[in-house]
Every structure is written in structure tokens, then in C-alpha cells.
Amino acid sequence: MDENxxxxxxxxxxxxxxxxVYAMIGDFDEAAExxxxxxxxxxxxxxxxxxxxxxEAWVRTTAYRLxxxxxxxxxxxxxxxxxxxxxxxxxxxxxxTHVALVAALKQLPEAQRQAIVLHHIADLPVHQVATxxxxxxxxxxxxxxxxxxxxxxxxxxxxxGAVWKEA
Amino acid sequence: MSDPISRxxxxxxxxxxxxxxxxxxxxxxxxxxRRRRRAVVVAGAAAVAAIVAGPIIFFSAxxxxxxxxxxxxxxxTPSTTTPSPSGSAGPSTMTRADLPVAEDLIAPLEASxxxxxxxxxxGGDAYNPCLTKTLGDSAADATFRRDFAIGPSLNxxxxxxxxxxxxVAEFRSPEAAEDVRADLSTAAASCTPLDASPAGSxxxxxxxxxxxxxxxxxxxxxxxxxxxxxxIATAVVVAEDRVLVLTRQRGAKEQVSSDFLQTSLQTSxxxxxxxxxxxxxxxxxxxxxxxxxxxxxxxxxxxxxPAAILDDSHLVVAGxxxxxxxxxxxxxxxxxxxxxxxxxxxxxxxxxSTLKAAESVSREFRLENPxxxxxxxxxxxxxxxKAAADGxxxxxxxxxxxxxxxxxxxxxxxxxxxxSIEVDTSPAIDRAAQTLAEYAGxxxxxxxxxxxxxxxxxxxxxxxxxxxxxAESGGPCPxxxxxxxxxxxDYSEWDNRVAQTVEATVGRAVQDLS
Numbered sequence: 001m002d003e004n005x006x007x008x009x010x011x012x013x014x015x016x017x018x019x020x021v022y023a024m025i026g027d028f029d030e031a032a033e034x035x036x037x038x039x040x041x042x043x044x045x046x047x048x049x050x051x052x053x054x055x056e057a058w059v060r061t062t063a064y065r066l067x068x069x070x071x072x073x074x075x076x077x078x079x080x081x082x083x084x085x086x087x088x089x090x091x092x093x094x095x096x097t098h099v100a101l102v103a104a105l106k107q108l109p110e111a112q113r114q115a116i117v118l119h120h121i122a123d124l125p126v127h128q129v130a131t132x133x134x135x136x137x138x139x140x141x142x143x144x145x146x147x148x149x150x151x152x153x154x155x156x157x158x159x160x161g162a163v164w165k166e167a
Numbered sequence: 168m169s170d171p172i173s174r175x176x177x178x179x180x181x182x183x184x185x186x187x188x189x190x191x192x193x194x195x196x197x198x199x200x201r202r203r204r205r206a207v208v209v210a211g212a213a214a215v216a217a218i219v220a221g222p223i224i225f226f227s228a229x230x231x232x233x234x235x236x237x238x239x240x241x242x243x244t245p246s247t248t249t250p251s252p253s254g255s256a257g258p259s260t261m262t263r264a265d266l267p268v269a270e271d272l273i274a275p276l277e278a279s280x281x282x283x284x285x286x287x288x289x290g291g292d293a294y295n296p297c298l299t300k301t302l303g304d305s306a307a308d309a310t311f312r313r314d315f316a317i318g319p320s321l322n323x324x325x326x327x328x329x330x331x332x333x334x335v336a337e338f339r340s341p342e343a344a345e346d347v348r349a350d351l352s353t354a355a356a357s358c359t360p361l362d363a364s365p366a367g368s369x370x371x372x373x374x375x376x377x378x379x380x381x382x383x384x385x386x387x388x389x390x391x392x393x394x395x396x397x398x399i400a401t402a403v404v405v406a407e408d409r410v411l412v413l414t415r416q417r418g419a420k421e422q423v424s425s426d427f428l429q430t431s432l433q434t435s436x437x438x439x440x441x442x443x444x445x446x447x448x449x450x451x452x453x454x455x456x457x458x459x460x461x462x463x464x465x466x467x468x469x470x471x472x473p474a475a476i477l478d479d480s481h482l483v484v485a486g487x488x489x490x491x492x493x494x495x496x497x498x499x500x501x502x503x504x505x506x507x508x509x510x511x512x513x514x515x516x517x518x519x520s521t522l523k524a525a526e527s528v529s530r531e532f533r534l535e536n537p538x539x540x541x542x543x544x545x546x547x548x549x550x551x552x553k554a555a556a557d558g559x560x561x562x563x564x565x566x567x568x569x570x571x572x573x574x575x576x577x578x579x580x581x582x583x584x585x586x587s588i589e590v591d592t593s594p595a596i597d598r599a600a601q602t603l604a605e606y607a608g609x610x611x612x613x614x615x616x617x618x619x620x621x622x623x624x625x626x627x628x629x630x631x632x633x634x635x636x637x638a639e640s641g642g643p644c645p646x647x648x649x650x651x652x653x654x655x656x657d658y659s660e661w662d663n664r665v666a667q668t669v670e671a672t673v674g675r676a677v678q679d680l681s
Binding site: 003006007010011014015019023029030032033034036037039040041042043044046066067098101116120121123148151152155 | 186187190196200
């Protein structure tokens with residue numbers, strides 16, 4: 001992958017992957033940071049990326065793992081200042097256009113949420129979702145069915161149109 | 168009931184706008200990651216290789232004669248230029264911290280180099296009289312310069328041992344940097360502004376250096392008081408997208424060994440190149456790096472073994488470990504400590520001798536400021552068969568997974584699930600796994616919330632296992648940049664330090680298996 005190929009890949013994929021990771025983790029700032037970092041790692045490993053069949057899937061998976069790892073560590077982080085050696089960066093405010101949908105997705109079990117996002121938002125066929133998460137296709141179909149049913153119930157409970165009015 | 172599919176379709180069609188850096192900025196960040204990983208992996212092996220990098224044919228006293236330029240064989244000048252695609256564009260990340268410090272430069276006898284001045288840019292006067300073009304003229308994104316003089320401890324002056332100046336510059340790409348290096352090297356060899364005579368040349372290689380050489384010329388001084396034919400030695404080195412020009416000027420005198428002077432400049436140039444890319448220069452061979460390894464946990468390195476496979480060369484040195492930033496600009500430096508009778512891993516369930524390795528070497532490092540704030544423990548194990556190594560890997564993996572911590576008294580707070588990780592080494596390892604454990608820190612009997620955060624790693628390549636702990640103290644917060652950490656970037660420096668430690672230790676341990 002050379003410079004021009006990477007730039008084209010980044011410009012074409014960044015917003016899409018960002019939205020997908022946002023839907024998976026429910027935190028827009030975190031998603032943006034993790035996707036930027038995942039693209040940087042893709043460039044750092046550009047020789048390896050040349051042999052990757054689906055670079056966008058590689059970036060998405062890397063970003064998701066980064067996000068999950070950071071979330072785990074954040075669990076211990078809500079205590080008073082001690083050994084800070086810098087100041088935190090300011091991020092732009094969160095775009096809350098889809099906050100209700102994402103909030104509903106966050107209530108799904110992680111495996112169902114991941115399947116829903118990859119199939120319905122990343123638009124991957126079921127067999128590719130199965131490959132990306134390392135589960136059989138039958139399992140993915142079951143997760144999709146259960147996830148959609150739960151999501152329908154969650155969304156039915158909200159005030160009609162609230163998603164868009166909150167934007 | 169609301170239709171979730173239409174809502175999901177709408178989400179996909181109406182992708183939320185995310186703040187987006189330019190592709191150039193992302194590539195620059197990627198180049199930083201790559202440079203750091205590459206530099207750390209090779210740093211440990213640099214010093215010795217650099218010092219003996221090729222035959223040195225040098226005619227210090229042969230004024231007016233043309234020295235042979237021993238073009239070094241390919242194996243001694245690793246990769247002319249890294250065959251990477253064109254590099255990064257964007258704002259320079261170079262700072263004064265990328266300049267060498269006095270300790271990086273080798274001084275003769277009991278003398279030492281002292282820093283005299285540092286400039287942002289290349290200073291007001293010529294830093295090298297052989298070069299008519301500055302690095303700024305060559306479209307460098309940033310340049311910095313630091314001048315040095317021999318310290319007062321030796322009864323000698325500039326005419327004996329000289330002055331040194333170091334200029335570092337960052338360019339848009341590794342290819343642009345290599346082009347500049349080639350031009351500067353040619354100019355340094357001919358030194359036309361002084362009508363100089365070539366006196367010798369030699370390569371600079373090893374560690375982070377992509378390509379480099381030293382050219383030495385002498386010339387007739389116009390100074391009527393000069394008692395020697397002055398000499399200018401110019402080292403020009405490229406490492407990724409950065410160029411170092413290290414210039415030493417002195418009067419050529421017989422009583423100073425030319426071998427020593429040129430070799431010292433060669434080592435100084437390698438050290439300065441490491442500093443230029445943000446890596447601690449490799450420790451000299453006679454420093455703690457080569458002191459005896461800890462006694463083997465599996466003392467079966469035994470009498471019956473035909474010939475030892477493992478030795479000190481498989482153990483990381485302190486200079487290859489990442490610095491730990493402290494408040495302000497300071498940082499703590501790792502110190503190798505005397506061999507310890509301690510477990511390598513906090514989660515270890517038994518002494519490593521139970522793994523029944525054929526050989527074992529280990530080493531420990533500590534960071535103090537002034538209390539203990541960091542620990543690195545490493546053990547390298549060699550097994551007689553792949554199956555034995557596989558079994559030991561599974562045992563260690565199980566320790567990481569369940570964290571029995573039966574070798575420790577400190578209370579376990581939390582152990583993360585063990586995860587597979589990638590470690591960028593050459594040769595590539597078979598597999599590696601890592602977990603993070605948090606446990607109570609020592610407060611000297613006082614109640615406190617001090618906590619150790621231990622990243623414990625096991626890596627395997629064939630019959631060899633590497634066990635590594637990178638531990639940093641914290642409490643109440645983990646050792647993140649901000650406390651409490653709120654932004655993902657607050658974790659990145661900690662992540663990078665752990666990755667650097669793992670890559671340096673594992674890379675060093677398996678380097679002979681290629």
C-alpha cells in the first residue's frame with residue numbers, strides 16, 4: 001500500500017468505519033480516536049496491509065479492540081489525580097443525531113450488537129460477519145434474529161421521532 | 168413496534184460526521200509508530216555491531232594521500248535505504264530532545280565532552296566548513312544544532328581533541344533524507360571550500376542507522392600560529408526520515424591515536440543517531456549489559472549440558488527500555504539490578520524450575536524516583552524439544568489466565584483476561600499472550616492506595632520461551648498521562664512503553680534464531 005493508495009483508502013473509509021465503531025461502542029469521541037489510531041497502525045504496517053484481503057475490516061477490528069481495551073482500563077480510572085504528567089486533549093462535541101439508536105444498541109449483549117452493526121450498518125453478508133467475529137454462520141443468524149427482536153422492543157419504548165428531534 | 172431495520176439503514180445512510188485528521192497526519196502518526204517499534208527492536212544489538220562495522224582503512228598521518236574507501240559489504244551496511252513507500256508529510260515532530268547529549272559522545276582518555284550551546288535551527292555560523300549548503304537549504308522540515316567542546320579535565324585543547332557539533336534535521340520522507348545524506352557525504356569527502364585533502368573514510372552502521380559514513384579531510388591552515396594540519400571529520404547518517412551531521416574539528420597530532428579517534432566518532436555517531444529517533448543509545452559492551460545474568464531459576468543449565476545456548480546476549484539491556492516520563496521534562500532511567508530471587512511474573516504459580524527448561528537466563532531492572540516506580544523482569548528459557556516448550560507455554564498461559572500469584576504476598580486487586588498479542592520481532596515469534604494484573608503496592612507498612620500495574624507477557628519461538636514483566640506503579644490512578652484518564656490518548660504512552668519493553672526483550676531473546 002503506497003501513500004496514494006492509503007490516502008484514498010483513508011478518505012473513503014474513515015467516516016464509515018467511525019460510524020460503525022460508534023454504533024458498536026456507543027461513544028463517539030472514543031470511536032473517532034480509536035479509528036484514527038487504527039488507520040495510523042495500518043500505515044505503520046502497510047506492507048502487511050498489502051496482503052490483507054479486507055483492509056477496512058482490519059481497521060474496524062483494530063479500532064474495536066482498541067476501544068474495548070481502553071474501556072476496560074477506564075474502569076479503574078475514576079479516582080483522584082495522582083501521577084498525571086500531562087493535560088488531556090479536548091475533543092469536539094459529540095454528534096448526537098443517532099443517540100437513541102446507539103443507546104438502544106448499547107443495551108444489547110456485545111455479541112448481538114456486533115453482529116447487528118456488521119450486518120446492518122457495515123453491510124456485510126452473514127458469512128463475512130461470521131469470518132470477522134470468528135463464529136459459525138448459524139450463530140450469527142441467531143444473534144441477528146435475537147438482536148433485531150430486542151432492538152425493536154427497545155426502540156418501541158422511545159418517544160416517536162425522538163432520535164431525529166434530538167439532533 | 169418500531170422497525171429496527173429501517174432505523175439501522177437510516178443510520179448507515181446518514182453516517183454521522185466525525186472529526187477527521189488529514190491523511191498526511193495519520194500517516195505521520197503511523198510513521199512514528201513504525202519508527203519507534205523498529206528502533207527499539209534493533210537498539211539492543213547496535214553497539215557492538217557499530218564498533219566493528221567493517222574494515223577501517225584510515226590514513227590519519229598520510230596527509231595528502233588518498234585513503235582507500237572500503238565500501239562495506241552489504242551485510243555490514245544494513246539496507247541502504249529502507250524500501251518503504253514515500254514517507255510522511257505534515258508538521259515536524261523533531262525537538263531539541265532529538266539532539267545528542269554529552270554522554271552520547273565518546274571522549275578520549277579521562278576527558279569528557281561538554282555542551283556549549285544549542286540552537287533551534289543551525290546557528291549563526293557554519294557548523295561545518297566543508298558544507299556549503301545547510302540542511303535548511305535542503306528543505307528540512309526542522310533542524311536543531313548543539314555544539315560541544317572537550318571538557319577541562321584533560322590538559323589539552325581544541326587543537327588536540329577538537330570541537331564537535333551535531334545537527335539533526337527531519338525531512339518529508341526517508342527518500343528525501345537519503346538524498347540529502349548522499350549529497351552531504353559527497354561534499355564532506357571533497358571539502359572543496361578548504362581545498363582539503365581526503366584522509367580516510369569509514370562506514371557508520373548498526374542499530375537504527377539506515378545508512379551513514381564518516382569522511383575525514385585535512386587542510387593547510389591560514390593561521391600562522393597553527394602547529395598542525397587541521398582535520399575535519401564529518402559523519403553523515405540517515406535514520407528513517409531524519410539526518411544527522413556530526414562534525415569534529417581538531418588539529419591532527421601524532422600523540423592521539425587515530426584509531427581511537429575515528430572509532431570514537433563512529434560510536435558517537437551511532438549513539439547520536441539513536442538519540443535522533445528518540446531511542447536511548449545502546450549501552451557500551453562493558454557496562455552492566457554484559458554483567459553476569461541472574462542465576463538461572465532452572466539451574467539445569469547444568470553440568471550435563473553440552474554447550475550453552477543462552478547467555479547474556481539474549482537479555483535486553485537497560486538502554487533499550489523505554490524511559491518513563493515524569494512531571495515536567497524529566498524522565499526516569501532504568502537500572503539493571505543485582506540478580507534477584509524473585510518470580511519473573513506476579514501471576515506465576517510456581518518457580519520456573521518446575522517448567523524443566525534445559526537452560527535459563529534472567530535479568531531485572533528497576534526505576535526509582537526516588538522510590539520504586541517501575542520494574543522489568545525478563546527470563547529466557549530454552550527447552551530441548553518443541554513439545555516441551557509448548558507444554559511450558561501452556562503452563563505459563565494458565566498462570567496468566569488464573570493468576571494464582573502464589574509466589575507473591577501482595578494482595579491481588581484485579582487480573583485482566585489473558586489475550587493474544589502481536590510482537591514485532593525478527594525473526595517472527597510463533598505466539599505471545601499478555602495480561603495485566605493490579606496488586607497492592609508497598610507503602611512501608613502504612614495504609615495507602617499504591618498499586619502496581621504489571622503487564623505480564625509470555626512469547627514463544629520454537630523451543631524458546633520469553634517471560635517479561637513491565638510493571639509501573641500507580642494509585643489511585645493507573646500510570647496514564649492524565650489522572651483520571653478521560654481521553655483514549657491518555658493511555659497511548661503507557662501502551663507504547665509496554666510494547667517497547669516487550670519488543671525489546673523478546674526481540675533480543677530470539678535474535679539468534681533467524
